[in-house]
Amino acid sequence: MFQYVNIRVIRVIHFGNYLRKFITTSGLQKYSNSSQNEQTTLDISNNDKQDMPNIKSRDMNYWTQHETDILKNAVFKHGNKWTYITKEYFKSSRKPETLCQKWKTIRLSESRPSYYNRWSAEEIKLLINGVEKYGVGNWTEISKLIKTKDSYQIQKKWKQVSKKKSGKWTKEEDSLLLKLIAEYGGKWNIISDFIDRPYNSCQTRYQTLSSKxxxxxxxxxxxxxxxxxxxxxxxxxxxxxxxxxxxxxxxxxxxxxxxxNANTGRWKAEEVKKFWEAFEIYGKKWINISKDVGTRTPKQCHMFFRTREYTNEIGSQ
CATH class of the missing domain: 1.10.10 (Arc Repressor Mutant, subunit A)
Structure with a gap:
């Protein structure tokens, strides 16, 4: 039995050697002839292309407005007969499944018209109000205020809005702000881009400049x-x-x-107690502290803190 197995192994080895010899001689020669034939065919095709009129190549993924209009009209007439539409209206330059996908995108954009569009001033205002109400990070809650944007878009837009310049306004910025408002009116998103200030900062600054x-x-x-x-x-x-x-x-x-509801006289012991309890919770958020104290405005709370802070500094000297 072992002798029989050895003979078979020897035969396989001999056949492998024969196969390698065949590939290196006649096999490679045939492959070389085949490559020459393909090159000849390629050259002929290139010669034919030179005789054809020049056709601009374009990105087949990009849809022109003209193509979009053609697709809308075709679907209006023939419904979702994608194979028929691609042959009759697009000369097979677009696949049926591509037309179907594009039509879904069109319907989505029309059902939610501002989803794919630039943010409007009203949408940015809702975003800022939402952040003030729910805080940064509560994008799901904020998205309920802006029906045309999802939580991802809202988070992304907030990063853009909050990255803009902050701090004290210069005279040059004030002058530019007034000129832009005279030109664009209340289009705060455009004005914000020009000045490189957040939308709400531009609006607030204008209100300060124009208030009586x-x-x-x-x-x-x-x-x-x-x-x-x-x-x-x-x-x-x-x-x-x-x-x-x-x-x-x-x-x-x-x-x-x-x-x-606000007292204007000397702070009472009960008010002072409520102030420091609220300060432990909110820090320097004067509006929140004011609500907890109940009888003092945010400005009064701020001034009370500054007075105590100054008194402590004097006492430590």
Whole structure:
């Protein structure tokens, strides 16, 4: 049995040697002849191409507006007969499955028109309000405010908005801001790109530059509105058609006389206790501290902290 196996192994080895010899002689010669024939065919094809009219090559993945319009008209007439449409309307330059996929994209863009488009001023405003309300990172909650964008788009846009320059405005920036507003009106997304400042920063700065001093009558009206509506700003704003929400809130938080719940005298022991308890929780977030204290505005809380801080510095010297 072992002798039989050895003979078979020897025969396989001899056959392998014969096969290698065949490949290195006649096999390679045939391959060489075949390559020459292919080269000749290729040369003939190239000669034929020279006689053909020049046709601009284009990226088959890119759709022109003309092609998109053709597809819309074809689908309107023939429905989803993709094989027929590709032959009759696109001369087979687009595959049926490509037409089908493109049509799905068109329908999606039309059902949510601003999904693929540039962010509008209103959408950016909703984004900023959402971040102020829910905080950075709560993109799912914020996306509920912006129906035309998903959470990924919102997160990406916020990175762009928050990366822009911050800090004190220069006179040159103020001058440029006023010129841009005269030219573009309230298109804050365009103005923001020009000045390289966040959308809300441009809007707030303009409100500061253009705001009028508050009159005693307005102060009394705001105080009465707070007593009646508490912090229902939508209702309060109806009493001030010439003021923005930002102006009203800013004046309210910074002026104790406009706040019927705010004390203007010396801080009481109970107020001081509430202040430091809130400070342990919120740090220097004066609006939050003001809400916990209940009888002091954010500005009063800030000034109280600065006074205590200054007193401690003097005492340590």
């Amino acid at each position: 001093p508050w009159t005693p009558e307005e102060n009394s009206k705001l105080r009465d509105a707070i007593l009646k509506y508490n912090h229902d700003w939508d209702k309060i704003m109806k009493n001030f058609p010439d003021r923005t929400l930002y102006e009203i809130k800013k004046y309210y938080w910074n002026n104790p006389k406009a706040n019927p």
